[in-house]
Amino acid sequence: MSKNSNNNQRNDVDIVTPVYGSPFFLKSMLDSMLSIDAGVRWSLTLVDDLGPDRYKTDQVYRTFASDARIKVVRNKNNIGFAATNNRGFSTGRAPLLLLLNSDILIKEQGWLARMASEFDNLNVGVVGARHLYFQKDQHTLSIL
Numbered sequence: 175m176s177k178n179s180n181n182n183q184r185n186d187v188d189i190v191t192p193v194y195g196s197p198f199f200l201k202s203m204l205d206s207m208l209s210i211d212a213g214v215r216w217s218l219t220l221v222d223d224l225g226p227d228r229y230k231t232d233q234v235y236r237t238f239a240s241d242a243r244i245k246v247v248r249n250k251n252n253i254g255f256a257a258t259n260n261r262g263f264s265t266g267r268a269p270l271l272l273l274l275n276s277d278i279l280i281k282e283q284g285w286l287a288r289m290a291s292e293f294d295n296l297n298v299g300v301v302g303a304r305h306l307y308f309q310k311d312q313h314t315l316s317i318l
Contacts, residue, residue, distance in 0.1 A: 186214035187270045187286055190262030192255060194225030199277040201234045206280040208241065213287025218274075221262040222248040223255075 193200060200220075207218070225231070238244050247265065249258060263271055270290055282288075292301045 185217045185268040187212075187216045187272055187290055188263075188266030188268040189216055189218045189272045189274050190259060190266070191218060191220050191274050191276050192223060192258040192262065193220050193231065193276055194223045194252075194255075194258075195227045195231065196225075196276060197227050197230035197234045200231065201237065203274070203276050203278050203280075204234070204238050204244070206278075208238075210280045210285065211283050212280075213284035214290050216243060216286055217266075217268070218244045219262045219265050220244065220246045221258045222246060223258045224249055224252045 191200075191203070220235070222231070222235075235246050245265075247261060249261065253261070259273060270293065272286070272289070289301050289303065292298050
């Protein structure tokens with residue numbers, strides 16, 4: 175998580191998730207995110223980099239289409255991980271940005287508020303999370 179130079183207070187944190195296939199992990203991440211209170215206002219931009227499993231990935235997008243906090247940005251062609259992240263970051267307006275990979279499971283109430291609160295210290299410019307455990311390519315996020 176880092177500070178955003180575009181500062182408009184609509185959300186506290188803009189989250190960017192690059193998507194390249196793995197619809198099962200993406201759906202699991204979204205389910206966990208929506209079932210756990212983040213503790214702050216957030217928006218999520220899923221940046222689709224035209225990976226495999228198009229049909230299943232599009233099904234996941236449709237499943238969450240009714241949530242106004244989640245939007246999908248589709249690249250016209252595969253531009254790679256870094257450029258995909260940058261494209262998502264450029265859409266943000268909140269004071270904080272978070273890169274959240276699609277193979278993460280959220281497990282703790284207030285997870286995002288705890289990360290964001292670290293920026294109350296003016297000496298902090300970047301905050302990261304730690305993993306609780308790793309199992310079958312799925313990570314579980316533990317905050318601080």
